[in-house]
Amino acid sequence: MTRKVLIIVNTGTPDSSSVKDVRRYLSEFLNDRHVIDLPWLIRKFLVNIIIVPFRAQRSSRKYSRLWTEEGSPLLINLEKLVSKLRLRLNGKFEVIGAMRYGSPSLKKVLKDLSVDPPASVIVFPLYTQYASSTTGSVNELTISVLGGFEANPELKIVKQFYDHPLYLESVVWQVRKFDLSACDHILFSYHGLPMRQIQKIHPEKDCASPAISGKASCRL
Helix, strand or coil: CCCEEEEEEEEEECCCCCHHHHHHHHHHHHCCCCCCCCCHHHHHHHHHHHHHHHHHHHHHHHHHHHCECCECHHHHHHHHHHHHHHHHHCCCCEEEEEEEEECCEHHHHHHHHHHCCCCEEEEEECCCCCCHHHHHHHHHHHHHHHCCCCCCCEEEECCCCCCCHHHHHHHHHHHCCCCHHHCCCCCCCCCCCCHHHHHHHCCCCCCCCECCCCCECCCC
């Protein structure tokens, strides 16, 4: 059977909640030009001299409150998702979990494929909506690494799936676990983005106008 690989990618997590590991993780994460899209020298100074030295200890305390006996909740859930996909796909794909930052490293996972290059690779970033700082960063790294192979595998990268029927069904299924009649509001939360990053991708959108709440908002 032709070897096919499916790589499930999430943002990342420190190896532990220690200040040392959190500092290493933040440095890798925030030095990505897709995450902080400032000129190289300004970004390096801001991240390595100001942000990371002062944030690492504070973030370490927050990670400590989230950490479990098994480790990072984000990594634990990624591993569970990979296990379930392996069962569901029943050998049709070799399923691998990876993190864009930290471990298991997406860069290492991709490089390891060169030992026995597959015929095709699907990279599935677990971000429902596209953003340069998330899916865009995964795209760039994937293309850069696989482009160095002697024989390039067929590549597909899932860009976004916020409007896919199966995703919407999964949201409905989760919501129906609760008594909606007892709720005044249902809040859907997602990570924020600097407006300049949104306007780079959607220059036709006006994200600077104050919304009812008095804060800027933008419907894409």
